[in-house]
Amino acid sequence: MKYIVLYSSRTGNTKKIAQAMTEVLPEGTLCLPMKEAPADLSNYDCVCMGFWADKGTANNEAQKYLSRLQNDTVVLFATLGVPPQMPHALKTMAAARALLPKGQEPVGEFHCQGKVDPAVIEMMYKIFPKGHAHGQSAERDARHQMAATHPDANDLANAKAFMLAVRGKLETRDTEQF
Ligand SMILES: Cc1cc2nc3c(=O)[nH]c(=O)nc-3n(C[C@H](O)[C@H](O)[C@H](O)COP(=O)(O)O)c2cc1C
Incomplete structure (x- = not known):
């Protein structure tokens, strides 16, 4: 499985989560700001997209990339000002998900609070x-x-655990299809 982690981050919170997630992905996995994303993502099996909440949806830069994403296997993650269990947080994730152009159902979604x-x-x-x-x-x-x-050490640990679980799910799925 070839993964790539792309993020948009104004003050660094989402970048920290992106980097933590990348630590548990295969060695050499790219972790880049969205503006440095390769133009062609078709050779990645899984694209992980991170954004920060802006007015109840993904921030503008992320919206642009999310709405163009053609890959079938997508992971969404975000940092937000509100606690993760608040309805606003869930609505923000849903708003970002709705931007995916092919109605992709992400294989995983993660969000946590960010200062x-x-x-x-x-x-x-x-x-x-x-x-x-x-x-x-x-x-x-x-x-x-x-x-x-936030994000604190616990958020980073949760982000890693989340990504490991996604890996487990995807790599098991691939073995079953084999
Ligand atoms: C202009 C602006 C709008 C924001 N809107 C929201 C929002 O609608 N909901 C929310 O929970 N947090 C909101 N936030 C908080 C950020 O999403 C949060 O601080 C995030 O962790 C910033 O991530 P970053 O450090 O990666 O830029 C907003 C922050 C800014 C600067």
């Missing part, structure tokens, strides 16, 4: 008044505080 750029938090609090859905609130402050330590 939000403090400059962006400050800007949002300036733009939106308290009481507004995006304005400052005790709940929002607590969420940002919780996100500030």
Whole structure:
């Protein structure tokens, strides 16, 4: 199986997850920012695409790559400001999945929390008044505080375990087809 890991990352959170996943893939597996992706991905058996959540979907750069992806075997991963179990996180993953052009059902999906750029938090609090859905609130402050330590060692370990499980699934599938 030939894998490639591609990611879009503004502040480095998603890059950390991408690198952790790559550590458990076959030696020599490429891990690249999407803008450095090879033009032709047809000789990869599995393409792993990582993005950061932006307004409830994949960030713009990732959207472009996701919507062009022709490979059948796809893994999606993401970092988001909200805790992974929140409905918003699941909806964000679903929105990104819906961008896949052939209706591919990813062989695996992983997401975890990632710290939000403090400059962006400050800007949002300036733009939106308290009481507004995006304005400052005790709940929002607590969420940002919780996100500030992510991705942490546990997230990286989970990302590796996830990718190992995906490998197991794909490599067993290939053996069964043989
Ligand atoms: C402009 C902007 C929009 C964002 N929108 C969302 C969002 O809709 N939902 C969410 O959970 N996190 C959102 N976030 C938080 C990021 O997705 C999160 O911090 C992510 O880990 C950043 O990843 P990166 O370090 O790889 O760039 C947003 C961050 C920015 C800067």
